[in-house]
Amino acid sequence: MGFKNFEGRLILRIALLCLTLSIPAIVIVNGLSEVLVFLLPLAVYQVVELIRFLRKAQLELNQFVESVHYRDFTRYFDEKHAPSDLLQLRKGFNEINTTFKTISKEREAQHQQLQLILELVDTGIMSYDSESGEVLLMNETLKKLLQVPHMKTIHTLEKRDKELYEEVLQLQPGQNKVATIHTFLLEKNAVKVLLSATAFQSEGHKYKLVAFQNVNEALDETEAQAWQKLLNVMTHEIMNSVAPISSLADTLKNRLHETVIRGAAADDVEDLEIGVSTIKRRSEGLLKFATTYRNLSRITKLNEDTVSLKETFTNLQQLMQPTLGQKHIRLEIVLKDPSLTLQADANLLDQVLINLLVNAMEAVKERPDPTIILSAYSTAGGKIVIKIEDNGAGMSEAIQEKIFIPFFSTKKQGSGIGLSLCKQIVLLHRGTIQVQSAEGVGTAFILRFN
Numbered sequence: 001m002g003f004k005n006f007e008g009r010l011i012l013r014i015a016l017l018c019l020t021l022s023i024p025a026i027v028i029v030n031g032l033s034e035v036l037v038f039l040l041p042l043a044v045y046q047v048v049e050l051i052r053f054l055r056k057a058q059l060e061l062n063q064f065v066e067s068v069h070y071r072d073f074t075r076y077f078d079e080k081h082a083p084s085d086l087l088q089l090r091k092g093f094n095e096i097n098t099t100f101k102t103i104s105k106e107r108e109a110q111h112q113q114l115q116l117i118l119e120l121v122d123t124g125i126m127s128y129d130s131e132s133g134e135v136l137l138m139n140e141t142l143k144k145l146l147q148v149p150h151m152k153t154i155h156t157l158e159k160r161d162k163e164l165y166e167e168v169l170q171l172q173p174g175q176n177k178v179a180t181i182h183t184f185l186l187e188k189n190a191v192k193v194l195l196s197a198t199a200f201q202s203e204g205h206k207y208k209l210v211a212f213q214n215v216n217e218a219l220d221e222t223e224a225q226a227w228q229k230l231l232n233v234m235t236h237e238i239m240n241s242v243a244p245i246s247s248l249a250d251t252l253k254n255r256l257h258e259t260v261i262r263g264a265a266a267d268d269v270e271d272l273e274i275g276v277s278t279i280k281r282r283s284e285g286l287l288k289f290a291t292t293y294r295n296l297s298r299i300t301k302l303n304e305d306t307v308s309l310k311e312t313f314t315n316l317q318q319l320m321q322p323t324l325g326q327k328h329i330r331l332e333i334v335l336k337d338p339s340l341t342l343q344a345d346a347n348l349l350d351q352v353l354i355n356l357l358v359n360a361m362e363a364v365k366e367r368p369d370p371t372i373i374l375s376a377y378s379t380a381g382g383k384i385v386i387k388i389e390d391n392g393a394g395m396s397e398a399i400q401e402k403i404f405i406p407f408f409s410t411k412k413q414g415s416g417i418g419l420s421l422c423k424q425i426v427l428l429h430r431g432t433i434q435v436q437s438a439e440g441v442g443t444a445f446i447l448r449f450n
Contacts, residue, residue, distance in 0.1 A: 013053065017046045064093045124193070124212035128154045129205055142212055145181055145191060168210055173199040178215065302345040302428055309376045309386070310338045312346070316353055316374070320361075327370070329361055334375035342384050342449055344429055352422045356388045356445050359419075363392025363443060382450075389444040395437040403435060 020043045027039070076097070079090050124142030128135045133153040143149060151157065158165040167179040174197070181191040194213040199206065313333050324331050342349070357372065364370035373389040395403070404423045426433045430450050437443040 013050050020046055127207050127209040130208050145212055171195050171197045173197050304343050304345055307342045307344045307346050307349060309340045309342060310335055313374060320357055327365055329364060329370040332373045334373060340376055340378060348425045352425050355422050360388055360390040364390050367391055384449045386447040387444055391442040394439040394441050394443055396439055400435050400437055
């Protein structure tokens with residue numbers, strides 16, 4: 001409104017000046033040249049007044065632009081003592097300044113809230129310029145993790161922890177990776193962190209934001225729970241073998257003592273032989289148990305190559321077809337993209353899939369229409385997913401929590417080692433294995449590979 005009023009006043013002044021300058025022509029035509037003596041000072045006055053008016057407006061405008069440039073929105077243009085020509089202009093400037101001041105306060109409040117949130121979270125957060133490495137933001141949690149008061153650039157981290165520095169630089173937006181922070185360069189003080197990265201762009205600059213989540217406590221708790229479950233299963237297996245051996249050995253000792261006193265009979269010798277054979281058999285069972293446990297740590301290296309999933313599935317179908325035919329089980333293969341490949345150790349991948357297929361066949365053998373579906377596909381994120389589904393009896397949630405624990409088995413003759421090895425092989429491939437099951441509906445094992 002003020003600017004429109006200012007424009008109106010300016011147009012009015014120019015119109016009056018034009019009128020004043022056009023009057024001499026009329027005066028000369030009518031022979032009244034002496035009137036020019038009065039018109040000339042009037043024209044000069046109007047020009048000077050117009051220049052003065054524009055200078056004042058220019059000065060006010062320069063002050064306003066300067067306040068915007070330096071973000072000094074506290075400046076106030078005096079309206080009370082303002083000339084009538086500039087009153088509306090000053091009102092307009094003050095209104096704009098007030099709007100900018102409100103916006104600035106809101107942004108400042110949001111910035112302070114963001115800073116408080118960043119300081120309250122337990123995750124370390126850092127953002128830096130992808131090209132220059134200049135650190136824009138670094139919260140207190142990260143400073144405590146790295147034990148540094150400040151970092152000007154990300155390259156400062158190289159001198160303190162070179163391994164972590166390289167992990168951060170190599171981490172691509174959208175990726176997650178577990179890394180180690182070596183505080184004081186001492187291994188015993190190492191802290192495991194989950195690195196997550198994202199990227200954003202502002203004013204033509206590319207920035208990278210990295211989150212450092214301390215997972216030491218979570219890993220310790222998970223490890224403790226895993227050991228507890230493993231020890232429970234191992235204790236159960238060992239006690240099942242040791243208790244009968246101990247009882248039988250005590251019985252044999254008493255029988256041997258009686259035989260020495262009253263002489264050995266044929267039945268006594270036979271009983272002693274049977275007892276010794278039983279002890280031997282149970283001892284061999286314990287030895288096999290220990291050997292199997294040792295086998296869990298044998299697979300440590302992969303012979304990776306490009307594996308065609310179509311070829312893998314075809315070979316599996318040919319291998320399993322005789323058994324499937326005998327048990328009247330239908331194996332359905334779903335592979336929408338025949339060219340799908342996977343970087344993997346072909347032999348170990350076959351071992352995993354065969355184990356899961358055998359388990360699925362065992363699960364569906366009592367079903368009226370036993371069916372197993374073996375499928376594979378690629379996700380939008382580039383991951384390869386292999387799924388083995390069956391319409392078997394399914395599993396309870398309690399069993400699902402234990403199936404990957406070594407030596408846990410629901411089968412009477414099972415070793416409980418198959419699924420543990422499967423999981424170890426999948427993890428070596430930097431993948432994950434997950435089970436989804438519902439009692440009376442069926443089970444699906446889902447393997448995801450990066």
